[in-house]
Amino acid sequence: MTAPLAISMGDPAGIGPEIIAKAWARRTEAGLLPFFATGDARAIAAVWDGPVSAISHPEDARRVFETALPVLTVEDGGEIVPGAPDVEGARCALRALELAAGLARSGAARALVTGPVSKAQLYQIGFSYPGQTEFVAERCGIAGENAVMMLAAPDLRVVPITTHVPLASVSALLSVELLVAKGRATARGLIRNFGVLVPRIAFAGFNPHAGESGAIGREEIDVIAPAVAQLRAEGIEASGPFAADTMFHPRARATYDAALCCYHDQALVPLKTLYFDDGVNITLGLPIVRTSPDHGTAFDIAGKNVAEPGAMIAAIRMAGEAAERRAAAGNS
Numbered sequence: 001m002t003a004p005l006a007i008s009m010g011d012p013a014g015i016g017p018e019i020i021a022k023a024w025a026r027r028t029e030a031g032l033l034p035f036f037a038t039g040d041a042r043a044i045a046a047v048w049d050g051p052v053s054a055i056s057h058p059e060d061a062r063r064v065f066e067t068a069l070p071v072l073t074v075e076d077g078g079e080i081v082p083g084a085p086d087v088e089g090a091r092c093a094l095r096a097l098e099l100a101a102g103l104a105r106s107g108a109a110r111a112l113v114t115g116p117v118s119k120a121q122l123y124q125i126g127f128s129y130p131g132q133t134e135f136v137a138e139r140c141g142i143a144g145e146n147a148v149m150m151l152a153a154p155d156l157r158v159v160p161i162t163t164h165v166p167l168a169s170v171s172a173l174l175s176v177e178l179l180v181a182k183g184r185a186t187a188r189g190l191i192r193n194f195g196v197l198v199p200r201i202a203f204a205g206f207n208p209h210a211g212e213s214g215a216i217g218r219e220e221i222d223v224i225a226p227a228v229a230q231l232r233a234e235g236i237e238a239s240g241p242f243a244a245d246t247m248f249h250p251r252a253r254a255t256y257d258a259a260l261c262c263y264h265d266q267a268l269v270p271l272k273t274l275y276f277d278d279g280v281n282i283t284l285g286l287p288i289v290r291t292s293p294d295h296g297t298a299f300d301i302a303g304k305n306v307a308e309p310g311a312m313i314a315a316i317r318m319a320g321e322a323a324e325r326r327a328a329a330g331n332s
Helices: 016-025 043-046 060-064 087-106 119-124 132-139 167-173 174-196 206-211 219-233 262-276 308-330
Strands: 004-008 035-037 052-054 069-073 112-114 148-153 154-161 199-205 235-242 258-261 280-284 290-293
Touching: 004 087, 016 035, 016 043, 016 069, 016 148, 016 206, 016 290, 016 308, 035 043, 035 258, 043 052, 043 069, 052 290, 060 069, 069 206, 069 280, 087 112, 087 119, 087 132, 112 308, 132 280, 148 174, 148 258, 148 262, 154 174, 174 199, 174 258, 174 280, 174 308, 199 219, 206 219, 206 235, 235 258, 258 262
Parallel strands: 004 035, 004 112, 035 069, 052 069, 112 290, 154 258, 199 235, 199 258
Antiparallel strands: 148 154, 148 280, 280 290
16 A cells, blocks of 8 residues: 655644645645645644544554544644744654654655744754755755755746855855756756656856856856756756846746756746745655645744645645656656
């Protein structure tokens, strides 16, 4: 019997519990595979009056999934007040993430979906990672720099080559070696997780107009173009650097399978503009499938029954599809 998907609930005071519950409520129309949540079941009860079933093992999820949302409780989250995060909730979120990641790594869950967490709260309890991506990578025995964050939507996939760093630091961080490593991981991830047989990856320039042949910056000449050339020499269909302001209109998007961007906002602004409610964060380079909705905890609307579950539904669907592709190809 195929294992269910594991979803870590995220911060119990955020919208994670609500969008997980709403995703379960739409499981049939959305065509979602069986899943279970890890965290404090009281966080769901605080925002939803639907059926919840406590389970003690992932295999129990399939038995109850059609009639109730399965929840594997890991720790008491303290007093749960939607929209009011605290350190007890952060501890619960971290334990839920640890458990769900471990179950996915062991094969007891077929994939991992992570709910939104508050980094500010996690840092107060000693969390030392830039984000959940790096934490999950370490738990899988993968160096953080070898895990690639891709944001995916119906007709756009973007990879930020640098992520949560000051914009003033980006140029110094860019190197041929980094771009080549990200390009390789992206191409392999497109094959393994999306079934793209011959991936086409396009690199955005760092400077306006891709540097204008060095007139307004040399990063394109000194770093990006050599990386593209090396990837092409390895047989990867890489192209660029292209001016970032012309890479994301419909005709341009049709020419590549993923765009690699030099910094966080260069990648996320177009994706969130086009697909704010449907973007999915998928981590490439891991031995497991890991996805996450591409939004935060939204404490300001938690508990108001207005959170849209579209991105969570998309993350669950993408995780299931990627896991099935890997299984069909014989990949773990």
